[in-house]
Amino acid sequence: xxxxxxxxxxxxxxxxxxxxxxxxxxxxxxxxxxxxxxxxxxxxxxxxxxxxxxxxxxxxxxxxxxxxxxxxxxxxxxxxxxxxxxxxxxxxxxxxxxxxxxxxxxxxxxxxxxxxxxxxxxxxxxxxxxxxxxxxxxxxxxxxxxxxxxxxxxxxxxxxxxxxxxxxxxxxxxxxxxxxxxxxxxxxxxxxxxxxxxxxxx
Numbered sequence: 001x002x003x004x005x006x007x008x009x010x011x012x013x014x015x016x017x018x019x020x021x022x023x024x025x026x027x028x029x030x031x032x033x034x035x036x037x038x039x040x041x042x043x044x045x046x047x048x049x050x051x052x053x054x055x056x057x058x059x060x061x062x063x064x065x066x067x068x069x070x071x072x073x074x075x076x077x078x079x080x081x082x083x084x085x086x087x088x089x090x091x092x093x094x095x096x097x098x099x100x101x102x103x104x105x106x107x108x109x110x111x112x113x114x115x116x117x118x119x120x121x122x123x124x125x126x127x128x129x130x131x132x133x134x135x136x137x138x139x140x141x142x143x144x145x146x147x148x149x150x151x152x153x154x155x156x157x158x159x160x161x162x163x164x165x166x167x168x169x170x171x172x173x174x175x176x177x178x179x180x181x182x183x184x185x186x187x188x189x190x191x192x193x194x195x196x197x198x199x200x201x202x
Contacts, residue, residue: 001192004068006044011061015099019064024071024195025105028140029096030112031122032078035142038178039112040065040073043187050075060092062099071195074099074106079122100135107194108136110187115141115152115175119162128166138172140187145177 010019028036037050049065063075076099077092100109109130113123130137141159144152152175160170172190176183 001188003044003188006046006049006065006067006073008049009064009066009072011063013061013095015062015095015102018062018099018103018105019072022105022199024107024199025064025074025103026072026108026110026191026194027074027076027099027106028110028112029076030078030140030142031114031120034078034112034114035178036075036078036112039140039142039176040075042176042178042181043184044073062095071191072105079126100130101133104200107197107199108138108191110140110174111137112140112142113159115144115155116146119159124163124166127163131167136171138174138190139170140183141173141175143177144175144182145179 010017012018028040030036040050041047044065044067050063060077062077065073065075067073076096079089079092079096100106111123111127111130113120127137127139141152141156147155156173156175160173163170174183174187174190176187
């Protein structure tokens with residue numbers, strides 16, 4: 001897939017105010033500082049499209065980006081940022097869950113995981129919640145450039161083995177790097193395949 005245009009469309013904290021048209025949406029989510037905004041910028045080829053920051057927890061809203069005037073990338077707030085207060089974390093969780101469960105346009109959720117880390121309890125519990133609610137999702141391992149290719153391959157394999165202790169089968173898995181654009185073609189081709197499917201009606 002070639003991305004010709006990518007532009008910011010709208011930000012809000014209420015799923016009811018998301019774009020009303022029935023277009024495929026692909027949401028990206030992960031723990032704070034997992035490299036979500038950098039990955040979105042890499043995929044679209046627009047360096048400043050999604051805001052990046054060295055400070056975790058900057059994304060606080062549901063951000064829609066219109067791609068090729070035909071489908072959306074949705075940047076969801078990161079979860080698990082400990083420095084947020086309990087009430088703030090609760091509000092963010094409710095906003096995220098409301099979008100995921102009540103947005104029929106969401107064709108797939110891309111769950112980002114840092115490829116350098118062991119399976120984290122918060123990620124595993126989130127995946128279990130997605131499975132319980134029959135949410136279609138894929139796992140995107142990020143920051144693969146931060147270690148050697150053999151180390152990345154081993155860590156991803158170990159992660160998947162740990163998941164198979166909880167799951168009968170794995171969702172689609174992608175390995176990416178925002179720095180060297182690794183995984184870009186695979187992710188965009190997957191989105192292109194899903195774009196060809198009829199959109200689920202509410």
